[in-house]
Structures are given as C-alpha cells and as structure tokens.
Amino acid sequence: MDLSRIEGTFTAPDEVISIVGCGAIGSQVALQLTKLGCTKFHLYDLDQVDSHNLVNQAYRAEQVGQTKVDALKALIHELNEKAEVKTFHGESEELLKLEERLEGYVFLCPDKVSVRKHCLTKNRTSPAVLGWFDCRTELWAVQVFGRKHTAEDIKSLLDTLDFTDEEAEASIPRASSGCHSKQASGITSALGALTMAKLFVDFVKTNAIKIFTRIDVENFNIDSF
Numbered sequence: 001m002d003l004s005r006i007e008g009t010f011t012a013p014d015e016v017i018s019i020v021g022c023g024a025i026g027s028q029v030a031l032q033l034t035k036l037g038c039t040k041f042h043l044y045d046l047d048q049v050d051s052h053n054l055v056n057q058a059y060r061a062e063q064v065g066q067t068k069v070d071a072l073k074a075l076i077h078e079l080n081e082k083a084e085v086k087t088f089h090g091e092s093e094e095l096l097k098l099e100e101r102l103e104g105y106v107f108l109c110p111d112k113v114s115v116r117k118h119c120l121t122k123n124r125t126s127p128a129v130l131g132w133f134d135c136r137t138e139l140w141a142v143q144v145f146g147r148k149h150t151a152e153d154i155k156s157l158l159d160t161l162d163f164t165d166e167e168a169e170a171s172i173p174r175a176s177s178g179c180h181s182k183q184a185s186g187i188t189s190a191l192g193a194l195t196m197a198k199l200f201v202d203f204v205k206t207n208a209i210k211i212f213t214r215i216d217v218e219n220f221n222i223d224s225f
Helices: 026-035 051-055 068-079 092-101 113-122 151-159 165-170 178-183 186-206
Strands: 017-020 040-044 084-088 104-108 129-137 141-148 212-216 221-224
Touching (some): 017 026, 026 186, 040 068, 068 084, 092 113, 104 113, 104 186, 113 151, 129 151, 141 151, 186 212
Parallel strands (some): 017 104, 040 084
Antiparallel strands (some): 129 141
C-alpha cells in the first residue's frame, strides 16, 4: 500500500490492533487504521453482516450473510494485501474467553456495556495490552475515551460504565452506550472512528492521550477533557 501521503508525519507501530466489536465503529476504525499503515489486526465479533448494517457500517451489499470479522478482513486486505489479520468469531461464552487475552492497542466497540467491562476487568493486569480506546454513539453525538494501560486509567474508564446493558438500552445514563449504536447514523459512526484514529495517532507519537471527547453533531459542540 502506498503510504507516501503520510510519510514523515506518522509511522504506524508494529504492535497488534485488537478491535472488539466490528460494527458501526469497529469496522470503520479498522479501515482508518489500515490507511494509517497498521498491519496487524485481531478482530472480535459474534455477528454476521445484515442488510440493515449497510447504513452505518463499512460493509458492502455483496457481503451480507458473511461473518463481520471475515468481511472486515477482506476489506482490510483490499487496502493492504500484506496485512496480518486474525479473526475471532463464535458463541458468546467462547468469545468472552478469547477476549480475556487481548493484545496491543485495544479498541472497544461492542454493542454491550457488559462486554466492555469484561474486557477491561479481565485484561487489567495483562502486560500484552498497550492502551485502550472506547467509542460510544448516540443518535447525533459520539463519545470517545482514551486511556493508558494503568490501574488508575482502567478504573476511571470502568467508572464511566457504571450501569447495566438493560439500563443502557432503556435510556442513556451518565455515558451513552454502544447498545445504542444501532440508532447511530453513518455520519456519527464515521466521526467516532476518525476521532478514535486521531487519539491513537497522538498516543503513538507522544504517549499523551485525551481522556474524553464528546462531539455533538446536531448542535456543533465539541467537549474535550
């Protein structure tokens, strides 16, 4: 893949990019990171591509019926045929066990709050994880969190997830949940993926990371902390 446009401005790390949830945010962030030169991916998702996914996800009509991880692997290889992509797909309990051994830079993009909590808790002391990026979508807003892999940072991220899957589905409490990503427009999802990619670039280049960014597309507001 020709990376001459970004040569001298960013050099992608050689470590693994782990993407948990390959839907509205996960599918698009994978392609953004591939375009930045990332070549090692671990993709985790339970689902298959459905026709309604085409509204806000990276997939194509001819990929309907395929597993999302396999469809996304194909899209990554279209951009860079040399990319190393491992896919993880199976029953819920089986996938949770696999998610207890995450590696590299982890992008949390699942539908369920419980999956995010599980990944953070089970990998809390893992030396294989380098950083955490979490994106949650509302209808016309997106929240993006970035954390280093420290006990303090993981606790602060878990504190933003102090509610259940059921509570997230019924309403949007303190922080919006990935459960509402099915409501998110393609615009919001793409914006979330781009913001995650930017946080990742900043982290790799400077080891500095913004803790939290919220972008309200409807009212044109951006809040960063």
